[in-house]
Amino acid sequence: MTNVSDAPARDSRDRVIVFDTTMRDGEQSPGASMSLDEKLELSKILEDMRVDVIEAGFPIASNGDFEAVREISKIVTESTICGLARAGMVDIERCAEAIRPAKRGRIHTFLSTSPSHRDHILKASQEDILEMITKSVGHARNLCGDVEWSAQDATRTEQEFLRRCVEAAIKAGAKTINIPDTVGYTYPSEYADIFRDLIENVPGADTVVFSTHCHNDLGLAVANSLAGVQGGARQVEVAINGIGERAGNAALEEVVMALKVRGDALPFHTGIETQHITRASRYVSAITGFPVQFNKAIVGKNAFAHESGIHQDGMLKDRGTYEIMSPETVGQGASNLVMGKHAGRAGFREKLKELGYELGQNALNEAFQRFKDLADKKKHVFDDDIIALVDDALASGADRIQVKHLRVIAGTDGPQEATLTVTVDGEERTATATGDGPVDAVFNAIHEVVSHTAILRLFQVHAVTEGTDAQAQVSVRLEEDGRIATGQAADTDTLTASAKAYVNALNNLFARKEKSAPDAIASGF
Secondary structure: OOOOOOOOOOOHHHEOEEEEOOOOOHHHOOOOOOOHHHHHHHHHHHHHOOOOEEEEEOOOOOHHHHHHHHHHHHHOOOOEEEEEEOOOHHHHHHHHHHHOOOOOEEEEEEEEOOHHHHHHHHOOOHHHHHHHHHHHHHHHHHHOOOEEEEEEOHHHOOHHHHHHHHHHHHHHOOOEEEEEEOOOOOOHHHHHHHHHHHHHHOOOHHHOEEEEEEEOOOOOHHHHHHHHHHOOOOEEEEEHHHOOOOOOEOEHHHHHHHHHHOOOOOOOEOOOOHHHHHHHHHHHHHHHOOOOOOOOOOOOOOOOEEOOHHHHHHHHHOHHHOOOOOHHHHOOOOOEEOEOOOOOHHHHHHHHHHOOOOOOHHHHHHHHHHHHHHHHHOOOEOHHHHHHHHHHHHHHOOOOEEEEEEEEEOOOOOOEEEEEEEEEOOEEEEEEEEEOOHHHHHHHHHHHHOOOOOEEEEEEEEEOOOOOOOOEEEEEEEEEOOEEEEEEEEEOOHHHHHHHHHHHHHHHHHHHHHOOOOOOOOOOO
16 A cells, blocks of 8 residues: 555646746756757657656757757647747747647746846846847747746845736736746745745736746755645756756655655646656656666665564565555656665565475575575665575575685785685584685685596686675585586685685585495595
C-alpha cells in the first residue's frame, strides 16, 4: 500500500499546468548545453510525459536556439511550444517566427520590475516600465494568441507597483502572468501572499492564469512553488532534475509528486504521466553530464533503496511502512533492499530468495556472517557479490582444507613472499614461501603445507562488480594423474581469493581421490 492520492474527479479549477523550462532555463546552467538532436529527443520525452508547456529555448539568443525552437515546434503536437523573448520588438518577432510551425505556440516575454533591476540594469522609471510592458505584450499578442508575461525579480518588487505591472500586462493581452522568484529570495508564506494579493486586487486577475517560477538559491524552490499554488497560481515553471541558473530551478519531479502524493493537503492535480519521470531524469543527466545525486528525491539512485535492517524488515511486511509512493509510479522499477553493512538478516534472507537460494538456518547464518564481513570492506554489495560469496560458502562447507590466515609481501623489490596458515581436518599448518610474483608465492606456500603433485592448468581472475573495491573472483583448475578438478573463490583481496580458489580445487581433487584412498591427505595428498 502507498499513500499516493487517487482522488477521483476533481474541479478543473484545481488543475495545475506544468511548464517545463529544462531546455531554456535549464540549459543556462554552465556546461549544460544541449545539441539539436538531444533537444528533439527530450521534447518527445516531455510530450510523452504530458507536459503542458515546453519552453524550448530563447530564439534571439543564437541561431542554434532559434533552430531548436522551430524544429521542436514541427514535431510536438500535444504540448504547447513556448519561446522566450525580452521586451524588445526584434526579440518578440524572432520568437514568433520560431514558434510559427507549432500546433500550439506561446510567446513568453519578460521585463524586470524590482528597484534593483530598474535602477542598475534598465535605468528606467516605474512609468517607463509600465509603458514597455504595454507595448511588448501588445506586440506579442498581435503575433500570437497565447502570450505569457513575466515580472523578472518580482519577489523583490514593491507590491503596489507589481499590481500595476500585472494589470498593464493583462490589459495588453497576456493570458498567463508569471511571478518569478528570480534570485531565490522569497520564502513560502510570503510567496503565497503575493499571489493572493494580486488575485484579489488586480482588475482582470480572474481572466488569467498565474504562474510560479522559483529558483533554489536558499533551497526553497519546491516549497515556494507549492506555496504559490496554494496562493492561487495554477501554472508551475519547473525543470527536470531542478537544473537551471546558479542553484537551479524547482524540480519538476518533486513538485509533481508532492502534488500527487499529498493530495490530502494539496488538493490540486496535474496531467503528468509520472511513470516517465525517471526516464526523463536519466536522459537529462546523460546529455548535460550533470549527475543526479544518489539521495535526490524521486529520481535519485537511493530514493527507493533501503539498507537499514529495521527498514528492510518493515518493507518486507508492508511497503507502506517506509515508502510513501511506489517506485513504479515514477518509472524507477522496484524497491531495492540494499545489501550494505546495515542490512538485517530478514532482508538478506529475502535477497537470497530473489537470487534463487533456499538455505537452511546454519547455512544462512554462515552466509550472513560472510556477507557482513564483506559489507565492512565494500561500500556497495551487489547481487553478483552475494552470489559469489554464497557459492563460495556452499562449496567450502565440507572442505577438509581451509584457509585461515594469509600475509603477502609484494612490490618491486623481490622475491615476493607469502606466509599461509591453513587447517587440515582441524589441524593448523603454517608455511612461508617465496615466488616469482605474489600469486606464485601463495601457491608455493600452499604446496608447503599440503604436499601434492597436481599441475596448475588454469588460473583466471575477473572482477565480480565494478569499482576499486570490487570482489575478485578467481578460478583455478588442477590436474593430477588424469583427474581434473576446479575451484573458485571470491574476495575483495585478489590474493586471498587466489589462495581460497587453489585450496578449493585441492579439496575437490581430494574428494575424488578419497573414494579410492580415504587417507590420502594424511600421507601427503
